[in-house]
Amino acid sequence: RAALDYLVSWIEYRVWRSRVPGAQVAIWFGGGLRMSKAFGVADVTTGERLTATHQFRVASHSKMLAATVVLQLVEQGRLRLDDAASAHVPQLLGTGAEHVTIRELLSHGSGITRDSADTTFWSLQKPFPDALELDAILAEPLDVLPSATSFKYSNIGYGILGLVVEAVTGSRYEDAVREGVVKPLGLTRTVPDVDVRKSARLVASHSGIHTTMHREVLESPTSGSLAAATGVTSTAAELSPSREEITAS
Numbered sequence: 001r002a003a004l005d006y007l008v009s010w011i012e013y014r015v016w017r018s019r020v021p022g023a024q025v026a027i028w029f030g031g032g033l034r035m036s037k038a039f040g041v042a043d044v045t046t047g048e049r050l051t052a053t054h055q056f057r058v059a060s061h062s063k064m065l066a067a068t069v070v071l072q073l074v075e076q077g078r079l080r081l082d083d084a085a086s087a088h089v090p091q092l093l094g095t096g097a098e099h100v101t102i103r104e105l106l107s108h109g110s111g112i113t114r115d116s117a118d119t120t121f122w123s124l125q126k127p128f129p130d131a132l133e134l135d136a137i138l139a140e141p142l143d144v145l146p147s148a149t150s151f152k153y154s155n156i157g158y159g160i161l162g163l164v165v166e167a168v169t170g171s172r173y174e175d176a177v178r179e180g181v182v183k184p185l186g187l188t189r190t191v192p193d194v195d196v197r198k199s200a201r202l203v204a205s206h207s208g209i210h211t212t213m214h215r216e217v218l219e220s221p222t223s224g225s226l227a228a229a230t231g232v233t234s235t236a237a238e239l240s241p242s243r244e245e246i247t248a249s
Contacts, residue, residue, distance in 0.1 A: 004027070004034060004035055007025075007027075007035070008035075008037065011023055011025055011037075011039055012039055015039045015040045019209055019213070020040065021040050021041050021042070021043075021044050021050070021204075021206055021215065022038060022039055022040025022041050022042060022050035022203075023038070023039045023040060023050075024037075024038045024039075024050060024052060024054065024056065024235065024236045025037055025038075025039070025236055026052075026235070026236035026237040026239070026240045027240070028240040028241050033237060033240060036052045036236065036237040037052060038050040038051050038052050038054065042054050042201075042203045042204060043203075043204040043217060044204070044206060044215050044217065045204075045217050050203065051201070052235065052236070052237060053189060053201055053235060054201045054202070054203045054235070055189050055191075055195055055200060055201060055202050055203065055233040055234060055235055056203050056233060056234065056235070056236075057194075057203075057205070057220065057230075057232075057233055058232050058233065058234050058239065059230050060155075060229065060230055061232065061234075061239065062158075062192075062223075062227070062228065062229060062230050062231050062232035063158050063228070063229060063230075065177055065181050065192070065232055066158055066161055066162060066165070066177070066228035066229070067106055067161075068180065068181055069165055069176050069177055069180040069181060070102065070106060070161055070164070070165060072180050073165070073168050073169070074102075078168050078169075079102065079164070079168050080102070081101065081102050081103040081106075082101050082102070082103055083101060083102050084098065084099055084100065084101055085097070085100050085101065085102060085105060085160050085161075085164055086098045086099070086100075088163070088164045088167040088168060089138075089160055089163045089164060089167060091135050091138045091139070091163075092138060092160070095138065095139070095141075095142055095143075096112075096141055096142050096143030097110065097112050097138075097142040097143055097160075099147065100112060100147050100157075100160075101147075102161070102164065104147050104148055105154075105157040105158070105160055105161050106161070107151075108151055108152060108153050108154055108157065109147065109148050109149075109150075109151065109152070110147050110152070110154060110157050111143055111144055111145035111146055111147045111148075111149065111150065111152050112142040112143055112144060112147075112152070112154050112156060112157055113140070113141075113142050113144050113154065113156055114152070114153055114154050114155060114156065115155050115156060116129075116137040116140060116156055117140055124218060124219060124221065127221055127222075127224060128221060128222065128223045128224035128225070128226055129159075129224050129225050129226065130224045130225055131224075131225050133224070133225070134159055134163075134224075134225035134226075137156060137159075138156075138160070142156065155226055155229040155230060156226075156229075157229075158226070158228045158229035159225055159226045159228060159229055161228050162225065162226075162227060162228030162229075163225075165228070173192065173227055173228060174191075174192040174193060174227065177192045178191075178192070187234070187238050188238075189201075189233075189234060189235050189238055190232065190233070190234040190235070190238045190239075191232065191233055191234075192227050192231050192232055193222050193223055193227050193231040193232070193233070194220055194221070194222050194223075194231075194233060195233050200233075202220060202233060204217045204218075204220075205217065205218040205219070205220050206218065
């Protein structure tokens with residue numbers, strides 16, 4: 001209890017000291033959620049207070065959900081870790097990534113490009129690639145390193161895993177995540193991409209303060225065909241372990 005009381009004051013100080021708009025914190029310890037708090041604001045232009053139920057873009061933590069769905073398909077016998085991804089994603093046939101396996105994609109061992117030749121979607125200069133644009137990326141030279149030789153982080157690799165999930169399940173990637181992870185765990189504020197429900201409370205995206213102390217509110221685009229790599233929105237509490245997960249393990 002004393003440690004948590006101290007932590008609250010420390011986070012309040014760090015939010016003030018680092019000049020971030022706000023922070024959301026959840027702590028799971030000893031089989032229970034011991035803290036779920038928010039500090040600061042959700043939007044600097046309106047001054048809206050940040051709460052524990054506001055949803056954040058969780059970026060590459062999205063890969064955790066994608067990997068879970070893939071491993072569920074492996075457990076069900078519908079997919080093998082040593083399958084070539086091209087067996088399910090024919091766009092890879094004839095490319096340098098034709099022989100890359102599901103296992104290599106999951107572990108960032110495929111050696112393929114991180115984000116493609118044009119990465120301007122990360123700086124919001126263009127939308128994230130849609131399905132057709134991802135197909136165009138897959139036609140580019142993808143192989144940067146020989147597969148299974150070195151760790152090479154790849155968002156495109158997880159985009160491919162999203163395509164694999166769609167091919168094996170016959171459903172949209174978003175629906176596969178809802179059925180495989182979100183619904184079984186009873187998550188109510190975790191979605192595979194930007195939450196467009198009226199009940200959603202999405203935190204505003206803000207610019208940095210590298211050259212000015214003024215932050216601007218930025219758009220929150222959908223992640224398109226890279227939802228498996230970076231699309232999920234959630235809360236700190238829902239990304240903490242649940243009692244059911246601990247019991248199951």
